[in-house]
Amino acid sequence: AQKITQTQPGMFVQEKEAVTLDCTYDTSDPSYGLFWYKQPSSGEMIFLIYQGSYDQQNATEGRYSLNFQKARKSANLVISASQLGDSAMYFCAMREGWGNTPLVFGKGTRLSVIA
Amino acid sequence: GAVVSQHPSRVICKSGTSVKIECRSLDFQATTMFWYRQFPKQSLMLMATSNEGSKATYEQGVEKDKFLINHASLTLSTLTVTSAHPEDSSFYICSARRGEVANYGYTFGSGTRLTVV
Numbered sequence: 001a002q003k004i005t006q007t008q009p010g011m012f013v014q015e016k017e018a019v020t021l022d023c024t025y026d027t028s029d030p031s032y033g034l035f036w037y038k039q040p041s042s043g044e045m046i047f048l049i050y051q052g053s054y055d056q057q058n059a060t061e062g063r064y065s066l067n068f069q070k071a072r073k074s075a076n077l078v079i080s081a082s083q084l085g086d087s088a089m090y091f092c093a094m095r096e097g098w099g100n101t102p103l104v105f106g107k108g109t110r111l112s113v114i115a
Numbered sequence: 116g117a118v119v120s121q122h123p124s125r126v127i128c129k130s131g132t133s134v135k136i137e138c139r140s141l142d143f144q145a146t147t148m149f150w151y152r153q154f155p156k157q158s159l160m161l162m163a164t165s166n167e168g169s170k171a172t173y174e175q176g177v178e179k180d181k182f183l184i185n186h187a188s189l190t191l192s193t194l195t196v197t198s199a200h201p202e203d204s205s206f207y208i209c210s211a212r213r214g215e216v217a218n219y220g221y222t223f224g225s226g227t228r229l230t231v232v
Contacts, residue, residue, distance in 0.1 A: 035220065035221070037223075042225075043153075043206055043208070043225065043226040043228070044223065044225050044226065045159075045208065045210075045223035045226075047220045047221070047222075050220060091158065091159070095221075100146065100147040100212055102149045102161050102164055102210075103149070103159075103161075103210070103221055104161070105158045105159045105160075106158060107157070107158045108158055
């Protein structure tokens with residue numbers, strides 16, 4: 001079974017509008033972390049936001065916020081006031097447990113921001 | 116802080132030759148590095164976990180004799196693609212974590228685009 005599911009292969013959003021990218025996860029470990037990364041065409045992985053499984057509040061980082069619904073096992077990324085530079089691939093990823101465990105990635109969502 | 120330098124960024128090699136990719140943590144000690152492969156328009160797939168001073172742990176389906184990983188120091192891990200074939204053409208990217216505190220992010224190298232001709 002997939003540990004990270006991103007059901008939107010592609011999304012379009014108008015400039016200055018908000019957009020939500022979906023992510024659901026599957027784990028039986030009570031300790032986990034959820035990450036969102038942006039990957040532009042250059043290939044670099046840009047860290048956007050992190051949510052820990054024990055965090056009580058939703059994470060926010062500037063225009064990025066994470067809608068964390070633990071019971072539903074979802075961790076959707078919300079980008080407010082979209083900019084043309086936001087056009088990229090977005091990956092949701094999960095770390096299970098503590099320690100130096102690798103990230104497991106979803107298939108990604110390609111976001112296109114339209115002027 | 117937490118910079119991982121990866122070289123080369125692009126490499127073209129002939130079929131049957133070997134290619135070495137280096138990842139260096141510049142401002143922190145990386146006891147563990149992770150190596151991923153990404154085919155066009157696909158996700159990052161974990162290939163192996165590299166631990167300083169010990170043998171790498173490979174994911175199922177990854178040939179350890181083909182993808183040699185060496186993590187000889189706390190700041191350097193290398194991936195060598197041996198006897199490369201066109202199907203090995205891919206984007207390879209390394210990642211390291213600065214510490215084991217829960218909210219420390221994973222820093223990625225800039226990736227290596229390998230083309231085997």
